[in-house]
Amino acid sequence: MKRFLCILTGCLCLAFPLLAQSNKLIKELESKRGTLQKQIAESETLLKTTKKDVGSQLNGLAALTGQIEERKRYILAINSDVESIERELTSLNRQLTRLQRDLKDKKQKYESSVQYLYKNRSIEEKLMFIFSAPSLAQTYRRMRYVREYATYQRLQGEEVLKKQEQVNRKKAELQQVKAAKENLLKEREGEKAKLEAQEKEKKTLVANLQKKQRGLQNELAKKRREANQLNARIDRLIAEEIEKARKRAAEEARREAAARKKAEEKAAAANKGASNKQTASEKQATTATKPKTAPLDAYAMSKADRELSGNFASNRGKLPMPITGAYIITSHYGEYTVEGLRNVKLDNKGIDIQGKPGAQARAIFDGKVAAVFKLNGLFNILIRHGNYISVYCNLSSASVKQGDDVTTKQTIGQIFSDGADNGRTVLHFQLRKEKEKLNPEPWLNR
Structure with a gap:
């Protein structure tokens, strides 16, 4: 029983990183949307206006248009996140299918080993199998075989437990990501409804301005x-x-x-001693080092400016x-x-x-x-x-x-x-x- 608990604990530790991967993706997407969502929520307070003159209405139209653009940007971000989650779901489904296939294979192997041991379950049968060997070397090989097969059967049981726990965790991860996608789709519908209301408000404001x-x-x-x-x-x-x-x-x-x-x-x-004379070539070189005056349109820059x-x-x-x-x-x-x-x-x-x-x-x-x-x-x-x-x-x-x-x-x-x-x-x-x-x-x- 203790061995079984140790095996199960090890399986849980192995499976938690699988769940953490999708959690990390969801949190990253939520963080990115959260910044936009906060921006929209705060900017909605900027739309309030009570004056009815043309200048105020024109300014109000500009603010409303800007807010509509922000909301459209947020909806695009939601669409992008939905696509990311759908890709994650596809990947999780593939992983789950592979894990279930591996689990089935390991269960079949474990079942075969259990059936074999059941048929040869008594100590007498094992001893008969060992001592009926035609030679001492064969007896030794049969003893090692019986011991290794018992170890193999135990490891097969452990592998089945591990794989079963991985399947369970992957299913839980899949459900979590599906729930995140459903919440995201609901949020998108809510944002679309708000956008439609703002578009309607904008049309009303434009109609009022057209009259003036x-x-x-x-x-x-x-x-x-x-x-x-x-x-x-x-x-x-x-x-x-x-x-x-x-x-x-x-x-x-x-x-x-x-x-x-x-x-x-x-x-x-x-090198040559003091000389006050300057050759023609030196004059030419000196002239070449003189800075040329740049046109006013060019931003000639110092080293610090560059x-x-x-x-x-x-x-x-x-x-x-x-x-x-x-x-x-x-x-x-x-x-x-x-x-x-x-x-x-x-x-x-x-x-x-x-x-x-x-x-x-x-x-x-x-x-x-x-x-x-x-x-x-x-x-x-x-x-x-x-x-x-x-x-x-x-x-x-x-x-x-x-x-x-x-x-x-x-x-x-x-x-x-x-x-x-x-x-x-x-x-x-x-x-x-x-x-x-x-x-x-x-x-x-x-």
Whole structure:
């Protein structure tokens, strides 16, 4: 009995890792979905608005559209997880079939050995089998055979128990994964129902805005004027920053050339004696070391700038969101039309990120504050990361100043909350490489 308990305990220890594998997969999938689920739950609080004017409704439409996109992204994540679980179920079924086949085979072998021992169960029969051998060597071989067969029969019994426990555990694992899949499918249906409700709400909001076409166009024209004014100021400051970088690089090149020249003159004096004359070839070499003036459009970089640019570029897709707390991207990069609204075309040089009142802007990477300026009563900050520049707009206050060094995720200012629009809090964020405007979304880790 004790031997049987020891065998069973060993079987349980062997089978637990099988169950842990599927548990790990389910937990990993739940963790990934949990981040998205939390983001959606928190962002739903950003959709509330009570004002009925065109500007507020247009902002509400942007927030609702962003929330719908988040929910669609979550449903896609659920679909991906369902596919992963289905692959796991297929694998588990294959493993279970193989284990059941092995169990059947071992049971048959064990049954045969038990039947044999039953037929030759008495000590007298074993002794007769041994001593009836024609020679002493044969007697020894029969004794060893009887002993080894008994050991074989015991091991066969242990193998059957192990395999049976593996089958039981695999069945339990299979049921657990099936339950996870059923829960996931229910959750997907619930999210689809919420999405349909939001799509319906969006259609109602679009219909209301269509009735106010003149006011809508006026509001859009106002937004374009403000955006053009802001972008012109940003472009001018970036051009100035490029010129500063060019001068830094030129000065660094001049110092390096002077150091090389001094080293060459010292070496020449040591080898040939002091000489104040310079040959034509030396003049030509000196002339070649003089730095060429780069055009203003080129971001001539110092060694430090080149290193920082390389580090920034290597983190594409890993950079943190430039806002603290829950958020929705309400306006994407580039030109696009608003679904359902005629003649409504938007052109965004960056992205608009709506957060909760009290949200702060934060640096997406190490860098130096290139500029802090106010426009229409709000602060805007430019941070240089080598030849990349990140831009943070629509801040009610700034906690950094020009020339400050900043680190990744460091808060740099409070984002403005519009009390006239139910505390709407939106960060306008841009990303540039020299003068080239980039779509920030592929660079951020969402």
